[in-house]
Amino acid sequence: xxxxxxxxxxxxxxxxxxxxxxxxxxxxxxxxxxxxxxxxxxxxxxxxxxxxxxxxxxxxxxxxxxxxxxxxxxxxxxxxxxxxxxxxxxxxxxxxxxxxxxxxxxxxxxxxxxxxxxxxxxxxxxxxxxxxxxxxxxxxxxxxxxxxxxxxxxxxxxxxxxxxxxxxxxxxxxxxxxxxxxxxxxxxxxxxxxxxxxxxxxxxxxxxxxxxxxxxxxxxxxxxxxxxx
Amino acid sequence: xxxxxxxxxxxxxxxxxxxxxxxxxxxxxxxxxxxxxxxxxxxxxxxxxxxxxxxxxxxxxxxxxxxxxxxxxxxxxxxxxxxxxxxxxxxxxxxxxxxxxxxxxxxxxxxxxxxxxxxxxxxxxxxxxxxxxxxxxxxxxxxxxxxxxxxxxxxxxxxxxxxxxxxxxxxxxxxxxxxxxxxxxxxxxxxxxxxxxxxxxxxxxxxxxxxxxxxxxxxxxxxxxxxxxxxxxxxxxxxxxxxxxxxxxxxxxxxxxxxxxxxxxxxxxxxxxxxxxxxxxxxxxxxxxxxxxxxxxxxxxxxxxxxxxxxxxxxxxxxxxxxxxxxxxxxxxxxxxxxxxxxxxxxxxxxxxxxxxxxxxx
Numbered sequence: 309x310x311x312x313x314x315x316x317x318x319x320x321x322x323x324x325x326x327x328x329x330x331x332x333x334x335x336x337x338x339x340x341x342x343x344x345x346x347x348x349x350x351x352x353x354x355x356x357x358x359x360x361x362x363x364x365x366x367x368x369x370x371x372x373x374x375x376x377x378x379x380x381x382x383x384x385x386x387x388x389x390x391x392x393x394x395x396x397x398x399x400x401x402x403x404x405x406x407x408x409x410x411x412x413x414x415x416x417x418x419x420x421x422x423x424x425x426x427x428x429x430x431x432x433x434x435x436x437x438x439x440x441x442x443x444x445x446x447x448x449x450x451x452x453x454x455x456x457x458x459x460x461x462x463x464x465x466x467x468x469x470x471x472x473x474x475x476x477x478x479x480x481x482x483x484x485x486x487x488x489x490x491x492x493x494x495x496x497x498x499x500x501x502x503x504x505x506x507x508x509x510x511x512x513x514x515x516x517x518x519x520x521x522x523x524x525x526x527x528x529x530x531x532x533x534x535x536x537x
Numbered sequence: 538x539x540x541x542x543x544x545x546x547x548x549x550x551x552x553x554x555x556x557x558x559x560x561x562x563x564x565x566x567x568x569x570x571x572x573x574x575x576x577x578x579x580x581x582x583x584x585x586x587x588x589x590x591x592x593x594x595x596x597x598x599x600x601x602x603x604x605x606x607x608x609x610x611x612x613x614x615x616x617x618x619x620x621x622x623x624x625x626x627x628x629x630x631x632x633x634x635x636x637x638x639x640x641x642x643x644x645x646x647x648x649x650x651x652x653x654x655x656x657x658x659x660x661x662x663x664x665x666x667x668x669x670x671x672x673x674x675x676x677x678x679x680x681x682x683x684x685x686x687x688x689x690x691x692x693x694x695x696x697x698x699x700x701x702x703x704x705x706x707x708x709x710x711x712x713x714x715x716x717x718x719x720x721x722x723x724x725x726x727x728x729x730x731x732x733x734x735x736x737x738x739x740x741x742x743x744x745x746x747x748x749x750x751x752x753x754x755x756x757x758x759x760x761x762x763x764x765x766x767x768x769x770x771x772x773x774x775x776x777x778x779x780x781x782x783x784x785x786x787x788x789x790x791x792x793x794x795x796x797x798x799x800x801x802x803x804x805x806x807x808x809x810x811x812x813x814x815x816x817x818x819x820x821x822x823x824x825x826x827x828x829x830x831x832x833x834x835x836x837x838x839x840x841x842x843x844x845x846x847x848x849x850x851x852x853x854x855x856x857x858x859x860x861x862x863x864x865x866x867x868x869x870x871x872x873x874x875x876x877x878x879x880x881x882x883x884x885x886x887x888x889x890x891x892x893x894x895x896x897x898x899x
Contacts, residue, residue: 426623428619428621428623429623429625429626431584431610431623432617432619432623432625433625433636434583434584434609434610434611435582435583435584435610435611435613435615435616435617435683435686436611436616436636436637436639436640436682436683436686437611437612437614437640437641437642437686438611438636438639438640439611439640440611442639442640446625446636447625450627451626451627
């Protein structure tokens with residue numbers, strides 16, 4: 309069985325989109341997780357609900373809302389367009405869809421990790437004269453690193469597998485917005501396309517397994533360093 | 538004045554109003570759990586912002602409710618040793634110690650890394666992770682970390698409370714070395730153990746229900762009959778200084794105090810050293826006449842200073858033995874039958890006496 313170029317292109321695009329989505333979402337997710345775990349402010353439950361919305365909404369609905377807001381005629385879309393950034397029917401739109409869909413998973417994992425850090429350790433660091441950024445960099449961050457890693461792998465896996473919101477928002481243009489799941493879906497629509505679909509299913513499985521194995525190995529190393537053994 | 542504070546703070550169901558002043562040396566804040574000790578130490582450290590009052594350390598104002606001044610903990614330069622050590626779990630002992638040194642101001646003075654390691658006996662622990670250290674070892678590292686931040690004062694929140702007897706004995710000599718050594722670092726020491734306080738403190742502040750009930754030099758407060766209910770009837774007792782004059786072959790040592798001479802077993806320090814004696818009030822017997830034919834040889838002529846009836850059948854008697862003060866606990870009936878009144882001369886028989894194992898070095 310030969311795998312045709314379109315399948316490899318879909319894999320390349322999916323990896324590209326997922327990497328961008330993970331890298332861009334990570335700092336924002338960490339910040340939001342920090343706010344939700346450590347700060348009390350007006351509108352906190354609203355923010356929490358907003359972050360989790362994509363988890364409970366049908367992905368098609370999320371995709372449609374993205375299209376309304378970030379499409380060519382949408383307010384946010386026009387603003388970004390004037391800055392030279394096109395999202396609609398473009399791979400950058402697939403990145404945005406992946407970020408939005410993976411965000412709740414990332415925030416959740418990171419928030420749990422932050423909540424597990426004893427604030428008393430940070431207090432101890434403060435009494436030793438450490439400024440806030442140093443407390444975060446040298447005490448909090450190393451302790452939540454496994455959570456950041458776990459959240460990022462979840463976000464990456466979600467980005468690799470995201471289908472409904474992506475196809476609604478940026479359609480299914482080969483080489484542009486056709487990610488692996490969209491390509492598998494397209495292949496299954498064509499008589500005799502099942503061979504290609506199976507090849508891409510295997511690709512998806514290999515990437516997913518690889519991500520899990522890699523994150524486990526990294527988490528073990530971080531945990532070992534934290535335990536100091 | 539090393540420490541000058543007045544703190545008022547309300548929690549749900551508890552209000553605290555504490556004013557105290559202390560000079561150099563170790564100031565012990567003593568009270569049962571819930572008396573408000575940790576609240577005071579957190580307010581001094583800047584980990585809690587009181588509703589009202591002020592906090593001065595070494596003449597520097599750190600908190601003033603009236604002007605809204607609140608120096609954040611990182612800028613207070615106070616070393617805090619917490620009951621639970623709070624070592625950073627992802628750093629080994631050396632990295633924990635270095636973290637203390639990392640953020641100190643360039644012009645701060647204090648012990649160097651090697652001095653702290655040798656003072657606290659840490660050289661074998663440097664590459665160990667906190668998870669592999671015993672409770673006593675963790676506290677030593679935490680103390681070293683605080684010292685290396687070159688603090689202006691050390692705050693210790695029940696540093697020995699989570700340790701068992703032998704582990705406590707492991708730490709106490711280090712604290713005595715800090716008190717008597719070249720660092721001369723003032724220490725605010727929170728404790729609910731009378732034996733620690735009697736051994737370490739120069740100034741004693743007794744807290745109860747968020748209020749200061751007594752404060753002053755350790756020897757005065759410990760010998761104050763009114764302090765008996767605060768310290769507990771079994772724990773109350775005067776602390777006096779004695780000089781070791783001889784060690785006899787039968788294991789008894791001779792110690793000179795102002796009012797006379799005592800012979801005690803189990804004294805570890807060298808001849809010429811000055812030690813603290815803790816004389817429990819319940820181990821002092823009073824006699825109107827000089828007793829003859831007693832098994833105890835530790836009899837001192839004393840003058841009754843004050844008679845303080847307790848709530849129960851007991852009474853606390855404040856005594857003067859030369860320049861020293863002692864405390865005796867007798868029954869209220871004995872007070873009546875012996876007609877014990879202030880100004881009366883009598884004899885105190887010391888049944889048992891605890892000696893701090895180390896020399897007090899002054």
